[in-house]
Amino acid sequence: MVTPLFAFDFGRDLPPLLRGAGLTIGLVLGSGIAGTIIGLVFGTARSAPLAPIRWLASIYTNFVRGLPILIILLFLYYEIPLLFPYATFSQAITAVIGLSVYSGAYIAEIFRGSIQAVPRGQLEAGEALGLNYVQKMRHVVMPQALKIAVPPGIGFLIALVKATSLVSVITATDLTRAGRNVTSANHEPLATFLVVAALYFVISYPLSLLGRWYERRLA
């Protein structure tokens, strides 16, 4: 009995992989957007003039950054519903929540760094003109900080594409889990995971291009 070297049947095996890729893209988009919003709020709070606000925000960022995503996902999926039965969500929703919590903490630190990278003189110029804190942040600091945040932010999103593969531990059928499912049917891991790898590349490479385009535009 000779096993064919390439038992990967595109007509049969590609559609489930594409559905998995669809979930992966959804996870990146959902948690990327939610994480950016969380990151903006906590990143601003981390550089707030009031110390208690800074401390509260740093509890979140330091706590979450100290946890493996696996632990966050497992806790949300298996433990939270036991503690709060109403907080029972599907795998996909739980995955988005977990990844958003995780992304928010990292993106908050990117924003904090970017806000602090805006030269002090810019803040003083805003203050000297009589702008209040909100006006100064909105019109002077944030537009400059966001520009600084784009390259590391894109770097983080590229890493996030890969991090989504961990959601398979809560049985969400993302690209990685779809690959494992297909493999267990066609017994062709090499070709299957080459396709899986190619799909991950197709998802993350446009982000690299976006980053390169942005840096060239700035130059």
Next chain:
Amino acid sequence: MSTQPMILAKDIHKRFGDLEVLKGIDAEVDEREVVCLIGPSGSGKSTLLRCMNALEKFQKGHITICGHDLTGSKTNVNEVRRDVGMVFQSFNVFPHMRVLDNLTLAPMKVLKVSKAEARERAMALLEKVGLVDKANVYPTKLSGGQQQRVAIARALAMQPKVMLFDEPTSALDPETVGEVLGVMKNLAEEGMTMMVVTHEMGFAREVADRVLFMDGGVVVEQGAPKQIFDDPQHERTQAFLSKIL
């Protein structure tokens, strides 16, 4: 209350940690007066200037500026800053906004002036500093002297009663110093009340009504420019001027 000085500082003490940089400063600037602060680096000139619009806090003493008491805990510093324009050594123009938007931002947001009026006022100010043709350019495309003139126009757009200048020409290429000093001189001639920290002794001599010489956190000597530059009384003033003139 025209008899009240525009700026009145009494016994200002300021320390950074253990370092006392202002050791009891008294200073006064009358309406329409131009006062230049000179002295060696580290003498506290810039720190004193920055106390005037609350960019620095001081530990002891009193400052009244344009009728605002900076010592009062209820003082809204943003209200004080509406009346007090400031120009920095490093220009600090907003690089993400066109020149015109640099000038209209604060009047629109702080004074709630309409966009049309703010633009009109801004164009008039750009005319005054000779940069009308740069209205729609980003400041990064401008020379240091041009950026500093934008910064002066930006401060003037708030129609301040006092202008503070913190070494406005120290970061400039020598050939652009003149254009900035020229704008400042015109401003002085129009009757603007000005407090200027400067190393440009020619400007101080020509434009200032009064010169304060500071050293080691105290005002060592003050008087008319002619008296300070031609007949300094204190030996520290003499030593400083002999090195710099």
